[in-house]
Every structure is written in structure tokens, then in C-alpha cells.
Amino acid sequence: MLKTFEGYRRANGSIGVRNHTIVINTVGELAGLTKKLANLVPGVIPVVHQAGQSQYSEDSDQTIKTLTGTAGHPNVSAALFLGMGTEDPAEGIVETLKKDGHHVYSIIFDKKKSIAECLEEGKVWLKNALELSKQQKTEKADVSELTIGLECGGSDAWSGITANPSIGAFSDSIVADGGTSVLAETTEAVGAEHILANRAVNSEVGNRFLEIVKRYEQRARAVGEDIKAANPSPGNKTGGLTTLEEKSLGCIKKGGNSTLMEVIDYAHSPTEKGFIFMDTPGYDVESVVGLVAGGAQIVLFSTGKGSPTGSPIAPVIKIGTNPKLYKNMPEHIDVNAGKIIDQNYTIDQIGEEIYSKVLQVANGEITASEKFHNQEFSIWRLAETQ
């Protein structure tokens, strides 16, 4: 298998597998206008969320980090920020990104101009940015420049048996080829944290992993939830899961058996290559957004129930866990790991199929979630709203 792809080289040296022009709001109040503006310039993608306003500092920092990572992502050719008022972070984010060579601009909605004038200014900038992006040529790149996010959503009893171990087989292969895979969903690791910690490259990384799991459990406990006591759920047990360790293992096996090189915060970029863990919630939309803001060019997403979650800027490859899902929702599934159940395929064979699909998608093949414009975007909230 040829392990290269044609990508878009950015000014800061990163390489994208897509060449998107986006418009993105900094505060929830501008969500509607962001969509409206994107509609005025066909081909522009709206990145819309409800965060950014009336947040305590930990959420405000997380929002800015996520928006910066999204607009400065290698899959993004140009980004227009829409902000509001005098303390809006848009201009600051744009300054940061410009220093790194990104093509970005901000428009602030305040009492100086009418909304129509702001939209017209945005339309002109986006049209020009879109034209410029079309002139960008691709160049050959090696898989070692790929960072792949590993996610699951709408899991079922087969997730830990078919799709997740197959993703694990792929993860081990791309790590062996010098690439990077990022496992997420801290809440799903509860109960098996000692196993991942034991796979860490050193005790510092192992302890850091144990710390983020503990922090997550404490946050849950603060609102009266006990993750350990609640899992496996009665439904899980009916499906065949016996213990919390078993359930968590089924999830973390998306990371295969590679050495854990680094543990990073939400929306942060790895500084190491190889197998990485990012601290994210189990909610698939927020988790995918964090993975992508941290630089993942492609996300692998196992699903048993067909969760349609996509990303505005990164191709999300859906790996179906069972034959029934593939039969009923073939248009939503990119790789059918259900073949392990009814067609004698092995986990390693599906792992290879996933690798081929990743390369095809890196070369421009459209995923199911892209075809349907599934462009979910939501930022992980940590505290109360002011």
C-alpha cells in the first residue's frame, strides 16, 4: 500500500487534507448571522456554536483555544471571524493566527455599522478568500504527517468487539509508520485507566493520565453522579458486558496496543508523534471538535447506532459495528466492521481496510458525513454560565 497522499501545505508547515474557507462566530448571539453569511457565498462553510458569551475564565479560555485551533487548522485555507462588542476575542485570535501565516480576518458587529454593511463586507472578503483558495496546489506528503482522531458515538454491544479493536489495529499501523493517533473521551476510560497508564512512555505521562480521569470522576461526583457505580448499565449487561473494566477496555482499544506518548488538554495539539490521549468528554460532538481543534486532519468514528456526527472542517470516517446498521443505513457508513460478524473478516483485515480508507479520504474522497453536510460544532463547557 502506497502510504502517501496529496495535501495542502500551509504557511506554518502543516498539511491539510481539505482546503476549506470558513466563517465562524465568537459568541452565540451571532450564530444566525454566521449561517446567513455562509449562505451568501456558496462553498463557504459556517462553523456555528452557542458558546463564547457570559463565561467564567476556564470556559472563555477553552472557547478561544478551540476557535483558534479550528480557524488555524491545516484543513482550513481561510477563516472569517464574526465578533460582537468591545471585548470580543475575534481580533486577538486573528492577530495570533496571522503571526502563524494564516489567511484570516475579523468583522465586529457594533453600533458603528449596520448589519447589512457587516454582511456585505464579509461577503466580499469570503468571495475573494474562496477564489484564492482555488489557486492552492496540492503536494505529496507522507502518512507520518497525519494526525487521526479516534472517537465513538452511539455505541452498541458490538462496538468493543468489531469496530473499536479494528480502529486499534489501524492505530498501531499508522503509529508504526510514524504517524499520530489521538484517543479521546476521558469518561469512557474510567475503570481501565490503570491499563492505559501502564502503557505510558514514562511515569509522568502515566500519572498525568490517571490525574485527568480522577478529575473527570470528581467533576461528575460534584453533580451527584458516580461513573463507576453507573457502569456497566443494565443495557450493557444485557448486551454481554460484565464489568466496568470490560466496558472501558472496549472503548480504549481504539488506541490499539501502542505506547502512550503524551496526554494533552482539550483542543490542544500533540507535541509528540505516536499514540496520544486528549482529555475530552464522552459526548461525541464536543469530543470531535476538541480533537479537530487540536489538529486532527481526519477522525475515525465507530458507531453501532449510526450517530451522524460530523465536523465542519475535518472528514469523519464512520466505522459501523454491525451488519444490521450497514444494511439499514449504508449511506451513513464508510467502513463496515460488521463483516467480522457475518462474513468471517478478521480485525486485522478491517484495520487494513480502515487504513486504505484513510488514505483515500486524505486524497480527497468524500466521507458519508461530508456528503450529508453533517457539520456539528459544540465546545466542551466546564462551568456554569454567568
Place this chain on the structure above:
Amino acid sequence: MSQKVNALKLDEEDNVAVALETLKAGELLSIKNEITKISATKTIPYGHKIALNPIPKGNRVIKYGECMGLATEDIAIGDHVHVSNVRGLTEEDKSFQKECIDVENI
């Protein structure tokens, strides 16, 4: 001749396999196109686990090559491995959890 695979062993180290279809009592396991000499001692619903080795009480149940729990009674080859005969490595028994980690580190 290729045999329909009806169970999956996720790691070489595992002492359980996962039923890919509901196994009837007496049905022989077929893992990786090979019929084994192991038969289900009673009905095993699909997605559930079946013992590939005897697992004495207190011993580790291995799936994914990792310790996923402890046998709470003697488990025979072909038995259904589930909540009635396995418990997790819970908080109240840290000593064994430690032992389990140490064994995995070897």
C-alpha cells in the same frame, strides 16, 4: 472447507471468546475458520462471552489481553462468562487490583 466463524478471540492471551451469534448448548465453537473441541455448556447469547479455558475461582478473566475481572466461582470450558460468575476489580479489593497490574507488567 471454510467454516462459518461463530466466536471471536480478541487477543491470543484471552481465556474467553465472544459469541458472534447465539450459541446453542452443545454447539461447537469455530474461531478463525477452525472448529474447536469447545462446546457451549448452555445457550450463550450473541455478544456474550464463553470460557476457552477453565478459570478457577479468584482467577483473572482475560479479554483484549487484559484483566477484565475475577471469577467468583470455578468456570469450566464452554461456560457462559458473565455477571453470575465474574466481578470487576472494585474499589473494596485494591490488593488484588494491584496484583493484577503487577502481573500485566511482567
